[in-house]
Amino acid sequence: MECGGRDGPAVRHSASRGGQANEAGSLHRSGIAAYLAAYGLAGHGVEAAGYPASGPTPVTLSFETEEVVDDIRCGLADETALLLQASGRAARTGT
Secondary structure: OEEOOOOOOOEEOOHHHHHHHHHHHHHHHHHHHHHHHHHHHHOOOOHHHOOOOOOOOEEEEEEOOOOOOOOEEEEEOOOOEEEEOOOOOOOOOOO
16 A cells, blocks of 8 residues: 655555455365365365374364464364464575
């Protein structure tokens, strides 16, 4: 967005970038939640988390929890949980 006074140059504001990042993160989290819900509805274990298809199925989803990893908490049928931090960008690991 550009703003300029009558006598001053146009200045570009980046206030909307934070909003765009929040929206992208929200869409990413909702996609992960839909993925987990689909596994739960189909009665399958979450293979991406290392469980076999016959493993415990997702039974609950919670968002923005009080856990250290707080974006998504997926409760499984065996009373364990997957705690997910759902970043919309790739994380760099190592040096």
